[in-house]
Amino acid sequence: MPSSTSSFAALWQLIRHARPYRARFIAAGLCSVANKLFDVAPEILIGVAIDVVVRGQDSFVAGFGVSDPISQVYLLGALTLAIWVFESIFEFAYLVLWRNLAQDLQHELRTSAYAHVQNLDLAYFEDRSSGGLVAILNDDVNQLERFLNGGASDLIQVVVTVLACGAVFFAISPQIALFAFTPIPVILWGAFYFQGKAGPRYDVVREKVAALSGRLANNLAGIATIRSFAAEQRELQRLGSESSAYVAANRRAIRLSAAFVPLIRMAILFGFLCTFVLGGKLVLEGQLQAGFYAVLVFLTQRLLWPLTRLAETVDLFERAMASTRRILGLLATPITIRDSEQTMPDHPARGEIVLRDVHFAYANGSAVLHGVDLHVPAGRTLALVGATGGGKSSLIKLLLRFYEPTRGEIRLDGRPLTAYPLSWLRSQIGWVAQDVFLFEGSVRENILYGRPDATEADVIAAAVAAEAHEFILRLPQGYDTAVGERGVKLSGGQRQRLSIARALLKDPPVLLLDEATSAVDNETEAAIQRSLARLAHQRTVIVIAHRLSTIVHADQIAVMENGRVTELGTHAQLIARGGSYAALWRVQTGGVDGN
Structure with missing residues (x-):
């Protein structure tokens, strides 16, 4: 089963795949960093303000040449306004950058994966359900998009919060910092431990999603057969079994995720108590200014929320990396039918x-x-x-x-x-198969599939030659009539004649x-045979x-x-x-x- 290293390997593969987006990744990341730095600053200003009120002309701010206490307060007010403005600007910037990046990358991954799938040989599809492929192209890509929308920025900002708060702690009191930040390794160990345990569980979740999607796609395509055998209840039970397996897989992952949050809270509590008790003792002993003590208390609180959310973020990361492994695995599937590089x-x-x-x-x-x-x-x-x-x-x-x-x-x-x-x-080559496939759309669109740039006169001529024109005119909207998924609204003979009209319009030299x-x-066969005789004129035909x-x-x-x-x-x-x-x-x- 995949380990935590496989998640980082998947992330590295994703970064390599997204190389054209590197500049946008960097810009979004820098905006997340700037936003978090400005977000942490108000807690520092609150402590500095308390220092101004308590110490007046001897405050920390006075050391910058502003001795009048009221002027110091005005200065802190102006700084607070500027910080909030810049924090808001960078928040807007990183939200727009990450979300647009998520949209563009999911679009590129989905279209690239679909283009790759179209080039795979048919043997690949014989061993896989279409529902499973749809789950990768849709649900897995969406899962990655959800992580990029918010989780990526959250991970960056957690790191920035820890580093920024740590720098302030060690600058003010290395003694308190050593005790307050002792839980951080425990939290990081817990995150990596959770990641290692969660990765395999989310791989199973993605597999269950693919199986459930395959069952749904298969049953919806065969709904008429299910009804003809009065097998609705049986299929409902089979679907229920697939859905229950998906729920069970998710529950195993959720139990692990839920256990991580209390661990982080207890570790943060230890750090907070160290700051609260040891810092208070140092203030009472005159070894630490009250304003700086307030800064440390407020910064410890600032650590609480992002680190508590770390479990949720890592959970989102693991889900996204499980999906990434499936997407990139599909893209890595070798193409055995190689295209010629010779000129057309x-x-x-x-x-x-x-x-x-x-x-x-x-x-x-x-x-x-x-x-x-x-x-x-x-x-x-x-x-x-x-x-x-x-x-x-x-x-x-x-x-x-x-x-x-x-x-x-x-x-x-x-x-x-x-x-x-x-x-x-x-x-x-024109191909008229026994099992005709029509695309969801109108009669006209299906005939035009062989030559999209054909004129209306060409379409009608092909339909006439295929002996399909008369029945098309009898349809409710004529050539604009929707045929339904796979042409379900038409009879077998009507679908076959549309297939022949499509081939006629393509006008290939080999049929x-x-x-x-x-x-x-028999009547439809006679009509189709007449159409095929016209289609075969002056062509190579293998029938x-x-x-x-x-x-x-x-x-x-x-x-x-x-x-x-x-x-x-x-x-x-x-x-x-x-x-x-x-x-x-x-x-x-x-x-x-x-x-």
């Missing part, structure tokens, strides 16, 4: 695709492709068929460079995929279709299909079984061969020849 081609791809001895295995070690060799000439259509688990969808993901082959090579227009910048490569008609009715009737006119059909291409040819050639394709055709059509 100034022309669209022709679309010739070649796979040479392609092998692929997922991170868990399960191999899905074994020596696949395929050649798709530019402008031709290749259909991939075969049983589920044969490696067809994995091959599509390799073409998009969501994953890298473990062996072998994939080429586009004679060059390896790795030679092209990722943004350019994916701009040349990947992953079972685009597997979950729709995955379970319904063989939809791919009889493909230029090539590859049968994939257990990660290997077992048959390759046209529909007529494969039927004539009498292999697994012909057997599957007979099952689906009752033996009717599709030539």
Whole structure:
């Protein structure tokens, strides 16, 4: 488990990450220091004022050339006014600087972490819940923001208070200072001890937050399934269990935090009693002036409040460092799909695709492709068929460079995929998946996603070509109708046609279709097939299909079984061969020849 050193290591990593903000950190810190120095000064002036009243022309102030007692009082009044004004100015300055710094840094961390997440390969997401990632990008970043808003300044000001008060104590009476400041090491030991114990507990708290967020996100996404199985009570109990685990983790941290405050109070009490008793004795013996005695008593009180709050500040610090470890840990996750540094081609791809001895295995070690060799000439259509688990969808993901082959090579227009910048490569490929993802927003916004700068006429033309225009016009607000989260307000066929319209608007030279008609009715399938026929015109198309009737006119059909291409040819050639394709055709059509 993390120790106190890991919290300081996390702080150091955060400081290194925030190097562009260094000047603002320094400015905010200096304002916090100045504010605290002016904040301590009134206690000193009160003691000096008492000295003026008691000793008159022999007072401490008289040593600066102001002998008249009333003039000394006026001088102290003017100094008090100036001190309060400057204290207020620096308080305003440090509040503005720290809070704006917190806002800018949390914005930078959140956007940097999100940008990094977008570049991670898909294998990373297979082992993590989206709720856990949202917890890091949102809740953890907010936790750090809360510390920077106030906790960072509080830590600085506690140190300044101790040093400033200590300097005054030792200047007035080293004897009293030694006794009064004896508890400080105890307090510091307690702070570090608490920090060491609290760090692991807050790491557990952050883990429980991620688990709870994951459960909520998962259940909200599957609310229809939960209701269909009448499992509301069961899911409520599971959520309650996750929430109770979070509460229990927080309680363990809170118990430790609560125990720290009484420790500090008792230590401060010891220091105060030493000042009160020993200082009073020295005044009565004539070894210490009454005004200076008042200064020491007031300064001891000044130490009480910030040191009492030290537990709360350290608690906030530990929460923030637990979050920092998670944020920076996410940012440190290596990106395995490396972008090419070569210049972006100034022309669209022709679309010739070649796979040479392609092998692929997922991170868990399960191999899905074994020596696949395929050649798709530019402008031709290749259909991939075969049983589920044969490696067809994995091959599509390799073409998009969501994953890298473990062996072998994939080429586009004679060059390896790795030679092209990722943004350019994916701009040349249109992907229509079986599980269509629509973004929360309007119909128009979802179609425009493929080409945000397209005109309204382009959007309508793409919708017409996808046979989506008529149903869009029947929607309550037409193209401005909100589709809901993941397109929940639309039917499966409507979502699929919007997906095709999106791909049409993008107008890519290479098109990947992953079972685009597997979950729709016959009428919708016919409409989608007509749309796909338009979409495939003069493009390189790789289509995955379970319904063989939809791919009889493909230029090539590859049968994939257990990660290997077992048959390759046209529909007529494969039927004539009498292999697994012909057997599957007979099952689906009752033996009717599709030539």
